[in-house]
Amino acid sequence: AQKITQTQPGMFVQEKEAVTLDCTYDTSDPSYGLFWYKQPSSGEMIFLIYQGSYDQQNATEGRYSLNFQKARKSANLVISASQLGDSAMYFCAMVQNNFNKFYFGSGTKLNVKP
């Protein structure tokens, strides 16, 4: 069963605008963590933001924020003021504590247009 679903294989956004990348997850474990990673064309995986299942507030890291809606099991990434350097693949991931195992979504390719 798919644990992490990213329904947007590709997206375009105009430079300086905000963009939301969707992610839904599936777990019955009450304790879990949600992550977003960026993979530019150079190939490395870059950690962006983390949200714990018990965190009361949405996580924010600079221009990145995670819109965590626990009842809907969604963890969307919001990038504000997009920059050309934001063009990359973005992966949503979840870890379940019992197994310390990470599940990754299929990724969303974001293109920022000048």
Next chain:
Amino acid sequence: DTAVSQTPKYLVTQMGNDKSIKCEQNLGHDTMYWYKQDSKKFLKIMFSYNNKELIINETVPNRFSPKSPDKAHLNLHINSLELGDSAVYFCASSPYGGQAYEQYFGPGTRLTVT
């Protein structure tokens, strides 16, 4: 200082050969992982080791054998390479347990089997 390093970065070899990819982390983490990223960018966990012990072994052919000589190293040996093994292989590490922590990824090894 590189947190998670992998060697080699590129590996081109012929079908039937045996090859190894090395991974080292200097973060003091207890858990290390191997992931395979296919041509469609899908990232799938292969193995996970905690303190040199195998804790996750996904459905991976027996031709793949991880070896962890100590908790800072997790090598991946592949026997009788096949065309379908062509992919980017990522090593990662994380602290073990707790609410879940980010994984730190190596730069990846692009394996091409001809």
